[in-house]
Amino acid sequence: MSERRARALIWLFAAAAALSLVASLMIGSVRLNPVAVVAALLKPGDQSLSSAILALRLPRAVTALAVGGLLALSGSVLQALLRNPLADPYVLGISGGAACAAMLAIAAGAGVFATHCAGVAGALAALAVLFLLARRALFGAEHLSGDSPSSSMLLVGVMMASFAAAALSLALSLAPAGRLRPMVFWLLGDLSGALDPVAAWTSLAVLAICGWSAARDAAALNLMMRGDLQAFTQGVHVDRVRRRLVIVASIATGWAVALAGAIGFVGFVAPHLARFAVGNDQRRTLPASVLIGSVLLALGDLAARTVAAPAQLPVGVLTVMIGVPLFLWQLRRQ
Amino acid sequence: MNAPMIEVKDLALRAGARDLVRELSIQVAVGERWVVVGPNGSGKSTLLGALAGARRPQAGTIRIAGRAVDHCGVQELAALRALVNDRWLDPFSASVLDTVLTARYRFGAEPGGHDAALAALRRMDCMDLAQRDVRGLSRGERQRVAIATALAQDAPVLLLDEPTSHQDPGHQAWVLDRLAGRDDQTVVAVLHDINAAARFATHVLLLSGAGWWRAGTRRDVLTAAALSTLFGARIDVTAAGHTEVFFIGQDG
Numbered sequence: 282m283s284e285r286r287a288r289a290l291i292w293l294f295a296a297a298a299a300l301s302l303v304a305s306l307m308i309g310s311v312r313l314n315p316v317a318v319v320a321a322l323l324k325p326g327d328q329s330l331s332s333a334i335l336a337l338r339l340p341r342a343v344t345a346l347a348v349g350g351l352l353a354l355s356g357s358v359l360q361a362l363l364r365n366p367l368a369d370p371y372v373l374g375i376s377g378g379a380a381c382a383a384m385l386a387i388a389a390g391a392g393v394f395a396t397h398c399a400g401v402a403g404a405l406a407a408l409a410v411l412f413l414l415a416r417r418a419l420f421g422a423e424h425l426s427g428d429s430p431s432s433s434m435l436l437v438g439v440m441m442a443s444f445a446a447a448a449l450s451l452a453l454s455l456a457p458a459g460r461l462r463p464m465v466f467w468l469l470g471d472l473s474g475a476l477d478p479v480a481a482w483t484s485l486a487v488l489a490i491c492g493w494s495a496a497r498d499a500a501a502l503n504l505m506m507r508g509d510l511q512a513f514t515q516g517v518h519v520d521r522v523r524r525r526l527v528i529v530a531s532i533a534t535g536w537a538v539a540l541a542g543a544i545g546f547v548g549f550v551a552p553h554l555a556r557f558a559v560g561n562d563q564r565r566t567l568p569a570s571v572l573i574g575s576v577l578l579a580l581g582d583l584a585a586r587t588v589a590a591p592a593q594l595p596v597g598v599l600t601v602m603i604g605v606p607l608f609l610w611q612l613r614r615q
Numbered sequence: 616m617n618a619p620m621i622e623v624k625d626l627a628l629r630a631g632a633r634d635l636v637r638e639l640s641i642q643v644a645v646g647e648r649w650v651v652v653g654p655n656g657s658g659k660s661t662l663l664g665a666l667a668g669a670r671r672p673q674a675g676t677i678r679i680a681g682r683a684v685d686h687c688g689v690q691e692l693a694a695l696r697a698l699v700n701d702r703w704l705d706p707f708s709a710s711v712l713d714t715v716l717t718a719r720y721r722f723g724a725e726p727g728g729h730d731a732a733l734a735a736l737r738r739m740d741c742m743d744l745a746q747r748d749v750r751g752l753s754r755g756e757r758q759r760v761a762i763a764t765a766l767a768q769d770a771p772v773l774l775l776d777e778p779t780s781h782q783d784p785g786h787q788a789w790v791l792d793r794l795a796g797r798d799d800q801t802v803v804a805v806l807h808d809i810n811a812a813a814r815f816a817t818h819v820l821l822l823s824g825a826g827w828w829r830a831g832t833r834r835d836v837l838t839a840a841a842l843s844t845l846f847g848a849r850i851d852v853t854a855a856g857h858t859e860v861f862f863i864g865q866d867g
Contacts, residue, residue, distance in 0.1 A: 364707075366706070500720060506704070507703060507704050508703060514696070515721065516694075517720065518689050561707040561708060561713075562713065
């Protein structure tokens with residue numbers, strides 16, 4: 282993989298993300314042409330019909346891009362950190378923790394921002410439990426012995442994810458019948474509630490901050506993928522970098538889950554596609570993964586609200602349906 | 616005499632409740648090649664870990680180039696010593712060149728990294744592997760790439776934990792001769808093959824794993840009598856031309 286080709290591909294993915302944003306704004310019950318979309322984007326607040334439609338579609342489209350990017354970032358960081366292509370915020374129970382906390386916040390009647398914060402807090406709490414239980418493997422006397430701590434951490438994560446899933450099922454089975462349908466929708470992953478422009482732009486800012494923070498540690502992550510002891514002898518603050526990246530991953534996951542529910546496959550498949558496209562140098566894999574995740578979720582949400590219109594499908598179902606064939610195709614190519 | 620490159624003073628290492636070594640004091644001068652010899656579980660890798668600054672000893676101090684390793688920053692340590700063991704992990708595919716380039720991390724974004732990595736690969740006779748995927752290498756090839764990675768770190772001290780465990784006899788001798796070829800490189804290596812140790816070492820450290828140790832020049836320390844005691848097996852030596860060959864003797 283030449284560096285020039287990788288860089289070109291990353292620009293290509295950025296262009297695809299921009300295009301998928303424009304497409305999300307164009308397509309819907311009323312179709313806009315691209316000129317009108319761009320004109321309305323450049324001149325917000327005028328009285329045209331396209332501006333009015335844009336005000337409805339823009340928050341959802343931006344949220345889709347941000348949530349896709351956040352999930353992909355989290356998955357990408359965790360896969361490299363745990364040296365395991367099966368790692369994913371869902372597998373590790375981080376999403377489960379976020380979902381439990383966010384659902385509790387919703388049940389308690391919390392506002393939008395409080396729900397997001399609850400999601401992040403839930404993700405961090407899940408992570409704290411994970412680290413506490415896997416502490417021996419991560420921080421014990423032997424943690425620099427060169428053995429990988431990831432297998433025991435993965436096992437603990439799988440157990441926590443199962444527990445969170447059971448807790449959510451319990452909440453569902455106890456919920457009154459009238460609230461069931463929106464709750465299920467939210468559990469499957471749904472962006473139809475993303476109408477708040479402030480939340481949308483804030484999410485994009487969260488993605489930018491998380492992405493910037495992870496990018497700073499990308500070179501160190503390249504070394505840590507090959508073993509903690511090795512990375513330490515080569516000059517990496519292994520514990521420090523891991524702590525930072527784990528916090529970034531849980532903020533990204535918590536925010537995404539609180540905003541859009543349990544959309545599972547993006548964080549799993551986007552890093553795979555990114556690795557396939559630009560290789561395993563995390564300095565390129567991370568940005569590529571974020572952009573691919575954004576595109577996947579933007580297109581997935583576009584399909585979710587148009588395929589069976591006027592009915593809306595949960596986007597979490599569609600991302601899996603788009604992601605699985607892509608994943609299998611990639612697996613066959615390798 | 617110059618100041619020692621590595622200075623170990625009153626070092627104690629413990630594994631659980633077991634004393635591996637007590638009051639170990641050695642001085643390793645620039646360019647010396649020390650081989651640590653001892654039975655399984657005697658603390659050879661633990662000692663290398665302590666020398667690398669990855670494991671805190673129970674007592675004593677370790678200095679590399681005059682700097683106490685437990686007071687060194689991670690980056691500073693990386694400039695002092697490189698470590699090779701056989702626990703490399705390749706969870707995702709990557710080219711051999713990219714793997715060797717990880718050793719240049721401590722230099723940040725520097726232009727000369729590629730050349731240094733290629734030079735290290737050349738020293739280990741791995742130039743033709745540069746663009747191959749590390750996951751497709753044989754264990755012997757992967758081990759030479761691991762050694763090349765350590766060489767690319769450009770550290771004055773090399774710590775080698777069984778660096779030739781996956782090499783065929785020809786490559787074992789070749790790799791060790793290559794590593795012995797530089798007078799400015801100080802090496803501490805763990806080797807299980809006594810004859811390879813005898814060929815490579817300028818000095819030898821015997822570790823019993825029960826606190827007892829003995830250190831000195833190869834000629835003084837690496838004797839059939841000392842090795843027999845150390846391993847609890849009868850080890851004989853015979854002359855073959857200019858070299859001595861150790862072998863496990865027959866009792867009775």
